[in-house]
Amino acid sequence: MRMRAKKEEWLKKNADICIRCATCMAVCPVSRVTPLFPGPKNTGPGAERFRHPEEPSVDHWVDLCIGCHLCNGVCPAGVPISELNLLAKTKYLNEKGRPFRDWLLTHSYLYGWIGALFSPITNYLLRKPVVKKLLEIILKIDQRSPLPNYQSPLFREWFKSHSPKVGKKIAYFYGCFTNTNEIDVGKATVEVLEANGFEVILPPQDCCGFPMLGHGDFDGARKKGEKNLSSLLQVIRSGMEILYTSTSCGFMIKHEYGHLLELPGAEELANHTFELFEFLRKLKESGNLNTRFKGLSIKAAYFAPCHLRTLGIGLPAFEILKLIPELELKRLEADCCGMGGTFGFKKEKYEIAQEIGNDLKRAIDRVNPEIVLTECEGCRLKIRHLTGLKVLHPVQVLRDVLVSRP
Structure with missing residues (x-):
């Protein structure tokens, strides 16, 4: 049994099990629209055969992988294509260096509350063409790209003033964006759960780490994961389940904490963490x-x-x-x-x-x-x-x- 498990693990990590069917190429959103990205088959298992950890990375195009993971879902051989791409991207970015812009975009949890606190001013400035032009010149954030609105008070502050409904306790991992930019998503979640007889608890939580992982910052993502695990494991061991409304946060917690970061306790946490509507569907099935x-x-x-x-x-x-x-x-x-x-x-x-x-x-x-x-x-x-x-x-x-x- 142990030998078979080791063999299966080896197969999943070995690029040579790719059968070159190109199914992943058909679903890749990036290679479909630009020749600059050779597609998941070529950037993942194809290029992996020629990579050597001691040699400089030449995979500049791997940074165009959007991180959708759709290729993994369709691969008949079970090749972890997105993981191969991410590891290659990490090596490339470690050698090339990451611009300050990327640090800024992946650490919004540090300053998002400031944007929310001064939301009328923040939103006004971020809509000004001259400010957007400066962001493009200085940080290479495209002036045409959509920028999120900030909202005040923070969702967590709103929740403190909210009168909870007594019932079976359930925990909510709301995520950074709900806390500072889409507060009503959090409010709606609380109200729907309370209408179904639950008392919502907000456990101590930090950024899930997904933005950092997507930029190849494994150390930063691991620190966030360890911090969240320390808090969230206590929650589930007290008898509560955990719900999330952001599918990216949920994917990070349920999949990447264990599969990619190999954090202790990740599997236990994943088994007690559910997408909100997945949980509501279970309620429906039980009447x-x-x-x-x-x-x-x-x-x-x-x-x-x-x-x-x-x-x-x-x-x-x-x-x-x-x-x-x-x-x-x-x-x-x-x-x-x-x-x-x-x-x-x-x-x-x-x-x-x-x-x-x-x-x-x-x-x-x-x-x-x-x-x-x-x-x-x-x-x-x-x-x-x-x-x-x-x-x-x-x-x-x-x-x-x-x-x-x-």
Whole structure:
């Protein structure tokens, strides 16, 4: 048994098991729109055969990998293509060096609260063309890229003043963006859970570390993971489950903490951590979901984010939203929005991000919805930029149609 486990581990890490079927090339959003990126088959297992840890990296194009992980999901041989790409990207960036811009984009948890505290001023300045031009000149953040609005008070501050409903306790990992930029997503989550008889707890938490990992900063991501594990393991060992609303945060906690960072206790944490609608679907299956929904006569489009699909839990939000009377809900047939975390902010990658996003925009135009729904904060930001439409997290709609809620 032990020898078989070792063999399976060796197979998964050995690039030679790639059968060259090119299935991954068909789903890669980047190689589809630019010849600058040779695609996951070539940048992952193809190039891995020629890489040597002692030799300088020549894989400059690997930095164009958007980190969607869609290639992993379709590989019939089980090659961890995105992991191979990330390791190659890490080596390349370690040798080349990372610009201050990338540090700034991956450490928003350090200054996001300041932007939120002075949100009227922050938002005003970030919309000024001269400020956006300066950001492009100094930091290479494309002046055409969408910048998020900051909101005040912080979600965590709002929660302190919120009168909790007594019930079975459940923990919420809300993430950086909800705390400073989309506070209503957090509010809606609390209200939906309370309407289903739960008392929401906000455990001590830090940035999940996903932005740092995406830039090859394994040490920074590991420190964040260790800090979160220290807190969150205490939560689940006290008898609570943990829910998340950001699919990127969830993917980091459930997959990368254990699979890539190999943090002790990661598997235990993953087994007790669930996407919000995955949890609500379980309530529905057991007959315990509050389905007293009022009608919502609106045409909406639903987009499944890359990291949600990578989690392999299906489309629970789409399933739950279909229960709402009068709601006309269509699923968008598109693979990626093009934002890729911080990918779409960068001047040298903005055009690629736009080309990727245009596929999604065309899919939205075909449906012609009034609103778009998606679980990923980056997708929401990008879709607003692409279409000008109202874009919400599914939980915000669910909160609004609940007849009985706080």
